[in-house]
Amino acid sequence: MQIPLDFYKSAKGSELRLRALATITFGDRPPVGVAFIVDTGSPVTFVDEFISSKVRIYTKSLEFDHDALMGGTKVAIHRAGRVSLDFRDSKGSLRRIDVKDLMVAKTGWTRKGAIYSSVSILGLDFLMENKLALHINPSKGVAYIETEGQD
Amino acid sequence: MEMELQLIKNLEKSNKLINHKYADLQRRYGDQFIALDNGKVIAHDQKVEALRKSLEDKGLALATVIIEYIPKKGVMVLY
Numbered sequence: 001m002q003i004p005l006d007f008y009k010s011a012k013g014s015e016l017r018l019r020a021l022a023t024i025t026f027g028d029r030p031p032v033g034v035a036f037i038v039d040t041g042s043p044v045t046f047v048d049e050f051i052s053s054k055v056r057i058y059t060k061s062l063e064f065d066h067d068a069l070m071g072g073t074k075v076a077i078h079r080a081g082r083v084s085l086d087f088r089d090s091k092g093s094l095r096r097i098d099v100k101d102l103m104v105a106k107t108g109w110t111r112k113g114a115i116y117s118s119v120s121i122l123g124l125d126f127l128m129e130n131k132l133a134l135h136i137n138p139s140k141g142v143a144y145i146e147t148e149g150q151d
Numbered sequence: 152m153e154m155e156l157q158l159i160k161n162l163e164k165s166n167k168l169i170n171h172k173y174a175d176l177q178r179r180y181g182d183q184f185i186a187l188d189n190g191k192v193i194a195h196d197q198k199v200e201a202l203r204k205s206l207e208d209k210g211l212a213l214a215t216v217i218i219e220y221i222p223k224k225g226v227m228v229l230y
Binding site: 006009010013017019021022023030031032033034035037039043047050054055070071086087088094118119121 | 154155156158159161162163165166169173177184203205210213214215216217218219220227230
């Protein structure tokens, strides 16, 4: 089963973006949308606090896990527990992938002149935990996540 | 599950706007945060905290809202 990613390349090639659009469901709360940056350089998957705050989940009520440095910004990473992510697969159907312990990031401080871009990251841990393969062929504009097994 | 599909379709419209109108967005909102919903910019501010507060104050349904930082022309955002 393939989950297409949004790979965008501008006409001049100066803009390149790779995103995964999904909904996220925290427990019994209603689902909310999230646009992840796909970043295999990140060992951790997290959403910005803005995403969890849509269903009134704030980092002040979550367990602190660790700090992370992103450019000139320190973010505090908190554990939000099990959540479900729903993606649209290549056939247009929903595909649910559970995450055991999603992290929520809140800005700690930002170095002068730096900007925290309020980003949500789909990292390497998500691929590992769910035994997913990431296929990218930028020159052909093809990018998708593939699960193991039949479908 | 119908709700999730609708949310994703909404996100796709906003993402399409970012992808295909990025130069326009930079001209109008360079060095600002914008909030998008269903393919439209619904709010913008230089500070993300102020933008979030304005969204809350407006009492909007935020389920499908995404926030994006738009850098000035000539600046690239790396993560």
